[in-house]
Amino acid sequence: MYKWYALKRILRGVFMFALLMFIFSFLFNQVNEQTQRSQINEQVKMESMRLKGMKPEQITAWRDNRTDQLIKMYKLDRPLMERVLFRAVNTVTFNFGKSTVIKSSKGEQDVLDILMEALPRTMILFTSAIVFELIIGIALGLKKAQKPGGKLDKSTSFITMIIYGMPSWWLGMMLILLFVYVLKLFPSGGVNSVPTPAGFAFVLDRIWHMALPILTLVILGFWSLSFVIRNLVLSTLQEDYIMSARARGIPESKVLFGHTLRTAAPPIVTMALLSLLASLSGAIIFEGIFSWPGLGNLYWVAVQQNDIPVLMGDLAITTGIYQAGLVFLDLIYGFLDPRIKVGGKA
Amino acid sequence: MSMKDVGYRFKEFWDDFRKETSGLIGLGILVLSLVVVLFEPVFLPFKDVDGNWRNISYWQDSPPAAPPAWTNLFAAEKSATTAYLNDPIVEDVDDPDFGLARVYTFKYNYKYDKSPLDIIFRAKGDGMLFMNLSVIRPDGETVYLGQVYEDGLAGDDIRFTVDTDARSSVYEFIRAHASEEAIANSDSSNVKATDIIFAKAGADMLSAREPLKGEYLYKVTIPASLFEDEANRIDEAKLIVTGRVSGVLGTDTSKRDIYSGIIAGLKWALFIGLVTSVISVLVGVLYGIISAYFGGTTDTIMSFIFEVFVSMPMLPILIVLSATFKPSIWIIIGAMIVFYWVGPVKTVRSMALQIKEETYIEAAKALGAGKWRIIFKHMAPILLPYSFANMALSVPGAIVAESSLSLLGLGDPSIISWGQILHDAQLSGATLNGLWWWIVPPGLFIAVMGMTFAFLGFAMDKILHPKLRTR
Numbered sequence: 001m002y003k004w005y006a007l008k009r010i011l012r013g014v015f016m017f018a019l020l021m022f023i024f025s026f027l028f029n030q031v032n033e034q035t036q037r038s039q040i041n042e043q044v045k046m047e048s049m050r051l052k053g054m055k056p057e058q059i060t061a062w063r064d065n066r067t068d069q070l071i072k073m074y075k076l077d078r079p080l081m082e083r084v085l086f087r088a089v090n091t092v093t094f095n096f097g098k099s100t101v102i103k104s105s106k107g108e109q110d111v112l113d114i115l116m117e118a119l120p121r122t123m124i125l126f127t128s129a130i131v132f133e134l135i136i137g138i139a140l141g142l143k144k145a146q147k148p149g150g151k152l153d154k155s156t157s158f159i160t161m162i163i164y165g166m167p168s169w170w171l172g173m174m175l176i177l178l179f180v181y182v183l184k185l186f187p188s189g190g191v192n193s194v195p196t197p198a199g200f201a202f203v204l205d206r207i208w209h210m211a212l213p214i215l216t217l218v219i220l221g222f223w224s225l226s227f228v229i230r231n232l233v234l235s236t237l238q239e240d241y242i243m244s245a246r247a248r249g250i251p252e253s254k255v256l257f258g259h260t261l262r263t264a265a266p267p268i269v270t271m272a273l274l275s276l277l278a279s280l281s282g283a284i285i286f287e288g289i290f291s292w293p294g295l296g297n298l299y300w301v302a303v304q305q306n307d308i309p310v311l312m313g314d315l316a317i318t319t320g321i322y323q324a325g326l327v328f329l330d331l332i333y334g335f336l337d338p339r340i341k342v343g344g345k346a
Numbered sequence: 347m348s349m350k351d352v353g354y355r356f357k358e359f360w361d362d363f364r365k366e367t368s369g370l371i372g373l374g375i376l377v378l379s380l381v382v383v384l385f386e387p388v389f390l391p392f393k394d395v396d397g398n399w400r401n402i403s404y405w406q407d408s409p410p411a412a413p414p415a416w417t418n419l420f421a422a423e424k425s426a427t428t429a430y431l432n433d434p435i436v437e438d439v440d441d442p443d444f445g446l447a448r449v450y451t452f453k454y455n456y457k458y459d460k461s462p463l464d465i466i467f468r469a470k471g472d473g474m475l476f477m478n479l480s481v482i483r484p485d486g487e488t489v490y491l492g493q494v495y496e497d498g499l500a501g502d503d504i505r506f507t508v509d510t511d512a513r514s515s516v517y518e519f520i521r522a523h524a525s526e527e528a529i530a531n532s533d534s535s536n537v538k539a540t541d542i543i544f545a546k547a548g549a550d551m552l553s554a555r556e557p558l559k560g561e562y563l564y565k566v567t568i569p570a571s572l573f574e575d576e577a578n579r580i581d582e583a584k585l586i587v588t589g590r591v592s593g594v595l596g597t598d599t600s601k602r603d604i605y606s607g608i609i610a611g612l613k614w615a616l617f618i619g620l621v622t623s624v625i626s627v628l629v630g631v632l633y634g635i636i637s638a639y640f641g642g643t644t645d646t647i648m649s650f651i652f653e654v655f656v657s658m659p660m661l662p663i664l665i666v667l668s669a670t671f672k673p674s675i676w677i678i679i680g681a682m683i684v685f686y687w688v689g690p691v692k693t694v695r696s697m698a699l700q701i702k703e704e705t706y707i708e709a710a711k712a713l714g715a716g717k718w719r720i721i722f723k724h725m726a727p728i729l730l731p732y733s734f735a736n737m738a739l740s741v742p743g744a745i746v747a748e749s750s751l752s753l754l755g756l757g758d759p760s761i762i763s764w765g766q767i768l769h770d771a772q773l774s775g776a777t778l779n780g781l782w783w784w785i786v787p788p789g790l791f792i793a794v795m796g797m798t799f800a801f802l803g804f805a806m807d808k809i810l811h812p813k814l815r816t817r
Contacts (some may be wrong), residue, residue: 014652016389016654016657019654020654020657021660023654023658024663027663027666027667028666063397078379158368158576161368161797161800161801161804162793162796162797162800163793164739164742164796164797164799165742165743165745165792165793165795165796165799165800166789166793166796166797166801167746167749167750167789167793167798169750169753170768170785170789170792170793171789173768173772173777173785173789174785174786174789176777177780177782177785178779179778180777181778181780251486284661284754285661285664285750285752285753285754288754299662300665300754303665303669304669311666314662315659315662318659318662319657319659322657322659323657324662333500
């Protein structure tokens with residue numbers, strides 16, 4: 001029964017998400033306690049220096065008072081297990097609370113607001129990059145598969161290996177060096193110019209800012225995609241029904257796009273979706289290089305400011321999206337590939 | 347499996363591997379890098395770069411932010427390159443000031459258009475020392491540089507730089523030649539001493555600076571009477587001409603030689619990549635075999651743990667860990683292994699599930715072999731070769747991950763890694779200032795290392811998994 005399978009799969013995803021959040025919560029509470037305590041001491045010291053006209057004992061009393069207040073605010077007076085549970089439960093229920101330092105562009109401290117501001121920026125950047133990669137990757141992959149072992153196949157496979165270990169952030173730096181400082185074609189970073197234009201100019205301005213990061217991602221991304229698509233298509237092209245389709249005189253383009261690509265679609269969709277999901281959380285440095293204020297950049301800022309609510313919220317969002325994506329993939333796989341019949345005991 | 351078997355299987359593998367061009371290229375680069383690592387001192391212009399990378403005084407004689415020396419090939423005006431003159435001619439002559447004197451003469455052949463940044467005299471001294479320093483130019487003029495008087499030396503460094511210590515004396519030389527008007531119009535604080543020493547003398551020498559090419563003699567004159575006392579000694583006298591361009595890959599803003607840093611970083615990149623990938627793949631293979639062999643509840647639990655680890659994002663967690671712990675290369679490698687071992691588990695588990703059903707395993711069981719004997723003696727030797735390709739292919743990931751951490755400033759400060767060089771470059775705005783020789787090489791080397799192991803890995807993959815061969 002499909003609905004029982006779906007329910008089971010969703011529950012499994014939720015359980016995995018909750019477990020991961022618990023692990024992260026444990027990790028961060030354990031790890032950040034020391035830093036947070038010293039930060040509080042520093043802060044109290046700074047604040048007490050600004051006090052005027054107080055006697056020494058008054059200052060000490062004030063200091064102790066303020067320290068207690070801050071420790072209560074960060075919940076450092078509670079036992080570790082309680083803090084871990086408190087944070088994990090809050091995160092799982094999407095109750096992230098208020099950030100300690102970071103503010104949204106409107107000046108709010110609500111973590112959810114801050115995250116929801118960054119999420120669309122990350123989404124738009126990586127989704128459009130994946131779309132371009134898919135278009136080029138499929139076109140190139142088909143061409144490669146048509147003549148396996150040919151010149152095009154060999155040379156592009158060679159390039160795939162050459163760029164295998166190239167860090168995307170380094171290529172980003174190179175392109176910034178070339179396009180921003182030498183050719184002066186693109187802005188060095190950010191999502192929009194200041195002041196931000198309105199209307200259609202806004203869209204153009206956004207595209208102009210997105211061009212370089214997308215270019216970087218696409219240059220590195222489509223090679224391996226086309227390599228995998230080549231392998232998938234190649235194994236499909238060996239099938240008997242392809243030969244029979246050709247024998248029936250069906251045009252080659254229809255054989256490629258209608259028969260072959262349709263059969264190879266499920267793994268391609270899976271791969272594209274998985275790489276999109278993975279890129280959402282792994283782009284910390286890439287976004288930093290292009291000063292792109294998305295989730296990755298936000299994470300790095302939160303680490304530097306030691307803002308645990310934002311840190312946890314950021315991780316919760318990326319992990320949540322990842323798990324949801326996996327569940328979604330499993331659920332639609334039956335539709336993508338009708339050969340797989342899903343039984344109740346999947 | 348006996349040694350003979352291993353030898354036979356290796357020969358079989360090698361016969362296939364020889365046909366893979368890209369695999370051979372990868373092997374070639376790997377061997378080359380191993381040679382560089384083993385004979386590191388031969389390739390290092392600065393021998394003590396390990397441990398001195400962050401030591402400012404070690405680099406004080408180099409020029410800051412100098413482009414590579416070979417950029418001269420593409421420049422219309424040639425810049426002076428850095429030169430080390432270690433063998434002075436020592437002679438005893440009659441000096442008008444000192445009477446009998448010992449003179450150390452360094453010959454420097456100047457054939458460039460842009461003068462060096464500095465000339466640095468270095469020596470080690472004992473006891474009391476007194477010396478006069480001067481330069482005899484190709485046109486016969488003598489530029490008096492200054493005096494050094496040191497007492498109570500015990501093998502201490504003597505350092506005299508033209509740029510800072512000879513400023514005022516060189517100005518005397520300008521006064522002797524340039525016109526009153528030119529001197530009045532120029533700002534004396536802006537005049538660089540080396541520019542004057544290497545320019546043609548004349549009334550307009552301050553505005554129209556023409557290089558005076560030829561042989562320069564840098565003379566260090568010490569009264570001979572000084573050496574009558576045995577305690578007074580001078581050793582290791584050498585002259586460093588600091589060029590405007592320097593070394594194979596130039597220098598950064600803290601005067602460090604980037605080529606030395608790259609070479610010294612190579613061993614760390616290889617070490618990090620290989621240790622991480624070998625250990626994590628071994629762990630993963632074993633995990634997969636155990637999970638498949640035991641089956642049942644053990645398999646379910648182990649598969650679940652595997653799934654948890656797969657779902658954890660590596661970089662965010664590594665960042666939090668290294669931001670709080672004192673970053674050490676061992677912690678970084680250990681943390682990477684924790685995340686990388688999951689790589690081969692899935693394939694190995696499914697392969698082990700098949701092998702488990704083979705008759706020879708059954709035979710071994712019937713003969714009374716224990717679980718671990720079967721796992722280590724019968725299953726692991728068959729599955730391990732398949733993981734070699736996996737090992738090679740996970741090396742680049744480990745190198746890039748360490749570089750990413752270092753780029754964020756979370757690297758181990760006691761080593762030199764390419765990511766750290768890039769971090770320093772980012773911090774001082776190398777992109778903004780166009781110091782390309784600081785950003786291109788470290789990343790390029792990371793990419794080349796990745797390429798090397800990709801070549802090796804894909805070639806091995808093709809041989810060990812014949813299904814993937816080009817049909």
